[in-house]
Amino acid sequence: MSKRSSVKHKLDRRMGENIWGRPKSPVNNREYGPGQHGQRRKGKLSDFGVQLRAKQKLKGYYGDISEKQFRKVYEEAARRKGDTPETLIGLLESRLDAIVYRAKFVPTIFAARQFVNHGHVKVNGQRVNIPSYRCKVGDVIEVREKSKQMAMVLEATQLAERDVPDYVDADHNKMTATFARVPALGDVPYPVVMEPNLVVEFYSR
Structure with missing residues (x-):
């Protein structure tokens, strides 16, 4: 398995979702997380945990870009007039x-x-x-x-x-x-539900 494939599979397993809709995703066969404790019952996530997960999922979808780069995109979206979550998606798709x-x-x-x-x-x-x-x-x-x-x-x-x-x-x-x-959120063909509003909440804490 190449390094790139392992990155994709690791992200899918961590999120418990087939982020890119790929037929070879391990989540298609195993919905539980990676590692020896992956099958344990998941506890309820805190608000911070939910926001962090939404950020990791969106950031991972675009090739797991660096935190520094992703935050810069968010900051530009926040500076622009209009709906910040929609603007964030527009910038990422550009x-x-x-x-x-x-x-x-x-x-x-x-x-x-x-x-x-x-x-x-x-x-x-x-x-x-x-x-x-x-x-x-x-x-x-x-x-x-x-x-x-x-x-x-x-x-x-x-x-x-x-x-x-x-x-x-x-x-x-x-x-x-x-x-x-420039697309709106509803125009982008994500295979899973993305929640850029939670990403905005994460960074604006």
Whole structure:
């Protein structure tokens, strides 16, 4: 098992949910937590515990990004006018690695981060290798010509387990995607319930 796979499986087991909706998730077979005490009856979580869990789940979903980076996204969402939980989701979905994942150029969010890092992606014709790069509405994301025939890319476009959401206009023939609009929480195809309002409560304590 690769390091990346073990990270995904560990997160799923810890949360007790199939966060990415993957068919190979261990939660599909075992809903209890990891370790020798995983099958013990779970105690009721405190308010802090519920908020922490919501934060860990959302942070983990986007490739288990660092706490420092995640907090910066929250702080920007809090500064902006409007509904902070909705803004937080919009900012996370505007990340370049998230759009590459949504466009089905790669099979997982972890692969999306690595794909961008290794310089396989262009934004508006310019090579960008920063996964957290914030895309704007109308930006065109494309896979570099030399990378279009990679086995991982060809396999990802055929994945039946998830669809491209309507806020990303993807063309798998040209391997391009346009970020059509910033989505609201209800537009994002999370396989599990995400609670960004609890994340906001966690950070605003």
